[in-house]
Amino acid sequence: MASNKTKKREVAPAPQSGEYPIPSDMMHIWIMAKYSIINYFRSRRFYIMLAIALILGLLFSLLLWKYGTGTIGASSIGLYVGWWGSTIGTIVVLCAILFGGDAISREFQNKTGYSIIGNPIRRAPIYLGKLLGAFMVSLIVIVIYMMMVVANSIYYFGPSIPSQFWESLAFTIIYTAAALSLTFVISSLSKSGAVSIAVSAVLLLFGFGMIGLLVQVFGNVQPFFLLSYSEAILSSVFSPVQPHDPTVLQGLIIMVVYFSLCTMLGLFVFEKKGLD
Amino acid sequence: MGHSLEAVHLSKRYGSLMAVDNLNFRIDGAKCVGFLGPNGAGKTTTLKIFTSMINPSTGSTLIDGVSVQEDKKAALRSCGSLVETPEMYHSFTPMEALSMIAEIRGIPKGERVRLIRDAVFEVKMDQWMDRKIGKFSKGMKQRINIASALLSDPEIVILDEPTSGLDPRGTAEVKSLIKTLKTEGRLIFMSSHLLSEVSEVCDEVAIIDHGKLLVHDTIRNVTRRFAGKASSYLVEVEFSKPVTDTKAISRLGGVHSVNRIDQWTVQISFSGGMEVQEGLLSKLASTRMGMISFKPVSSELEDSYLNLVKDTL
Numbered sequence: 192m193a194s195n196k197t198k199k200r201e202v203a204p205a206p207q208s209g210e211y212p213i214p215s216d217m218m219h220i221w222i223m224a225k226y227s228i229i230n231y232f233r234s235r236r237f238y239i240m241l242a243i244a245l246i247l248g249l250l251f252s253l254l255l256w257k258y259g260t261g262t263i264g265a266s267s268i269g270l271y272v273g274w275w276g277s278t279i280g281t282i283v284v285l286c287a288i289l290f291g292g293d294a295i296s297r298e299f300q301n302k303t304g305y306s307i308i309g310n311p312i313r314r315a316p317i318y319l320g321k322l323l324g325a326f327m328v329s330l331i332v333i334v335i336y337m338m339m340v341v342a343n344s345i346y347y348f349g350p351s352i353p354s355q356f357w358e359s360l361a362f363t364i365i366y367t368a369a370a371l372s373l374t375f376v377i378s379s380l381s382k383s384g385a386v387s388i389a390v391s392a393v394l395l396l397f398g399f400g401m402i403g404l405l406v407q408v409f410g411n412v413q414p415f416f417l418l419s420y421s422e423a424i425l426s427s428v429f430s431p432v433q434p435h436d437p438t439v440l441q442g443l444i445i446m447v448v449y450f451s452l453c454t455m456l457g458l459f460v461f462e463k464k465g466l467d
Numbered sequence: 468m469g470h471s472l473e474a475v476h477l478s479k480r481y482g483s484l485m486a487v488d489n490l491n492f493r494i495d496g497a498k499c500v501g502f503l504g505p506n507g508a509g510k511t512t513t514l515k516i517f518t519s520m521i522n523p524s525t526g527s528t529l530i531d532g533v534s535v536q537e538d539k540k541a542a543l544r545s546c547g548s549l550v551e552t553p554e555m556y557h558s559f560t561p562m563e564a565l566s567m568i569a570e571i572r573g574i575p576k577g578e579r580v581r582l583i584r585d586a587v588f589e590v591k592m593d594q595w596m597d598r599k600i601g602k603f604s605k606g607m608k609q610r611i612n613i614a615s616a617l618l619s620d621p622e623i624v625i626l627d628e629p630t631s632g633l634d635p636r637g638t639a640e641v642k643s644l645i646k647t648l649k650t651e652g653r654l655i656f657m658s659s660h661l662l663s664e665v666s667e668v669c670d671e672v673a674i675i676d677h678g679k680l681l682v683h684d685t686i687r688n689v690t691r692r693f694a695g696k697a698s699s700y701l702v703e704v705e706f707s708k709p710v711t712d713t714k715a716i717s718r719l720g721g722v723h724s725v726n727r728i729d730q731w732t733v734q735i736s737f738s739g740g741m742e743v744q745e746g747l748l749s750k751l752a753s754t755r756m757g758m759i760s761f762k763p764v765s766s767e768l769e770d771s772y773l774n775l776v777k778d779t780l
Contacts, residue, residue: 211544211572211573211574211575211619212573213540213541213544213572213573214570214571214573219571222567222570222571226556226559226563226567229558229559229563230556230558230559233558233559234558301554302551302552302553302554303553303554303555303556304520304553305520305550305551305552305553305554306553306554306555306564306568306612306615307567307568307571308518308519308520309518309519309520309543309548309549309550309553310543310568310571310572311539311540311541311542311543311544311546311571311572312539312540312571313539313540463522465515465520465521465522466515466520466521467481467521
């Protein structure tokens with residue numbers, strides 16, 4: 192096989208590696224995101240998540256078709272609150288667990304990181320690229336779910352979509368980024384995919400809720416330190432009576448702080464972590 | 468332009484274990500250097516530090532004079548590596564997995580497919596280009612890993628047990644490939660447990676034990692300095708006629724013992740180094756017993772290795 196290489200090089204000389212300009216960090220982020228998305232599209236969990244969103248959407252559609260709009264809300268706002276507002280937080284959390292729960296730990300456990308990290312690419316773009324990939328895949332699921340809600344709203348209440356929905360959608364996107372950055376940091380702290388997924392699931396599905404309840408009942412304070420507390424603004428934005436606890440601003444601050452701190456912490460851990 | 472790899476006061480500590488202990492060496496030019504040592508000696512740890520997979524506790528590694536720890540992108544630009552047995556995404560085909568590596572390495576779109584096809588062809592995996600990597604055997608994955616390491620025609624190649632998991636044909640092909648890379652003016656730094664493999668393809672060896680460098684020199688110098696320290700040597704001699712008189716062989720100078728392996732083959736233990744070996748060979752040839760082969764049971768590099776590593780225990 193060696194002689195073939197020599198022969199080919201005589202015909203069409205290939206530049207040495209040093210001659211190729213190494214892409215910028217931003218380009219590396221995009222490359223990592225692109226291949227992460229391809230990998231997600233080939234994964235069972237993407238189709239499980241898509242199925243959950245579709246089944247939930249179909250169930251609500253069936254409910255509206257069978258029992259009329261009165262079951263959820265007599266107006267388009269009521270439909271968005273009763274359907275979108277009450278379920279989108281769970282969809283986001285499930286996306287964060289399934290797409291972020293073992294995104295980094297899997298690279299260590301399956302040794303896939305060995306084939307990437309030994310190349311001229313800094314670790315931060317690998318981490319951020321994978322985070323961006325998980326975010327974009329989550330957005331695909333959310334958009335498909337959103338389209339089912341909007342289609343029902345248009346069918347029953349006409350083409351007018353309340354402006355609060357777009358606000359809620361914007362908050363959902365920020366909440367998705369925050370939830371994913373949290374599961375990514377959990378994933379970067381572990382070398383076992385199963386452990387990091389389990390920790391992410393327990394924390395996001397039960398842990399935060401229980402801590403919040405305990406703090407509110409026994410401490411009589413609002414759990415401003417919990418990401419799940421901010422989730423309420425995804426539905427409260429539809430309410431004509433404002434402000435709510437948390438207010439939109441408070442909710443957004445919690446999300447942005449979680450996203451920033453978790454991303455920084457995750458990058459720090461990933462930078463220091465060895466492929467032992 | 469000459470290329471170089473350098474470890475400067477390199478140490479890596481895991482709790483109380485010193486995996487690499489103040490390692491200093493420099494390799495430059497177009498050559499193949501074998502990195503030898505027993506299990507747990509610190510070979511893979513050193514290679515991982517060179518490829519930025521782990522950070523050193525102290526010291527640094529330089530590739531072409533650029534610190535891997537300070538500027539990884541510039542340092543690894545002209546370096547291809549295969550450390551341990553990495554996995555690629557199982558859902559990817561070799562074409563997709565290598566496309567990702569090619570994009571990371573900045574190979575332009577126009578050249579990407581051709582280079583990937585060339586690399587995959589070289590490791591004899593072109594028939595499997597569009598199959599999922601998850602279905603591949605360990606040896607097939609290792610071939611794709613080798614293709615990945617050589618994808619951008621790197622000037623420096625770091626290989627950690629490159630023939631691991633390969634069948635005999637694959638092993639021979641990889642050895643041949645390494646020899647070709649050497650003749651193309653590349654610097655190859657490879658770890659291996661197989662001393663015969665290192666003897667065959669490498670020009671120099673660096674032997675490490677307990678994280679410390681024991682020796683780094685040409686294979687010839689290492690064997691000259693350390694192979695002769697063995698107290699006795701073993702050669703296997705084959706004859707065309709059945710050996711009836713082993714006592715005649717025992718009486719030859721320097722011979723300790725003669726063990727019959729079968730009717731035609733004996734193992735001779737002797738002391739005295741290469742001079743005695745030369746005399747023994749000529750005397751056996753003159754006995755008219757029909758000697759048809761005379762081969763050392765252990766190689767000089769193996770003797771050197773065993774002497775060096777034993778001395779540190």
